[in-house]
Amino acid sequence: MRAPWLPTRSSSRHRHAAALCAALPIILALHDAAQAECGVRSPDYAANRTVTVAGKTIAVRVNVSGSKVREETDLGHGARVTIRASGRPVVVIDPRARTGIELPTPRGIHLPTRSIDEVAQDGRRVRVQQVESRGQWLETSRTTCRTDGVMLGQTFVSVDARGQELSGSLMQVDIRAGSQPAALFEVPPDIKVTRPGSE
8 A cells, every 4th residue: 555645656567667776776775774773783794685676676785884885786787886874975886887876865755754663572673764744653664673783674665766656675684793894885996986967
């Protein structure tokens, strides 16, 4: 069921799948296992992640260091690397072409929001994100983390750069906690990055 606070979208599955591919870096940036995903700071780690939206599932290799996140995936046209760090633009890199692009900041829905933190009986942490619309609090995401704060999974509903609804789920496995190389979160100097508005 479509969330009532989301804009109307086309029902075309093909357009929805195309929108997923176009918006994927934004989705991953918004729904990553970043610092304090479940209310506590997690240790640095690497993991394998799957993201499922509109019936399409992709595999992602993720590295997390504090608020810095690196995701590497292949949508069928070669690998893409997404790097995000607090206070810096999101950059998507095509390693084969040695090029990158800065993504514009996604337009959010300006509604009151709140977080509800819970601890399950087994010690796992749960964070529920909600927005207020028409006098009701509506859930936009539910994230489950290990006791140390590392994300295990998430269900979410969001809006992509084209204004289309995107609901789905995210899961992480093969989690290995430990320090991550700083170079993973930097754009290599030989990558030519295109910025919004540049010629």
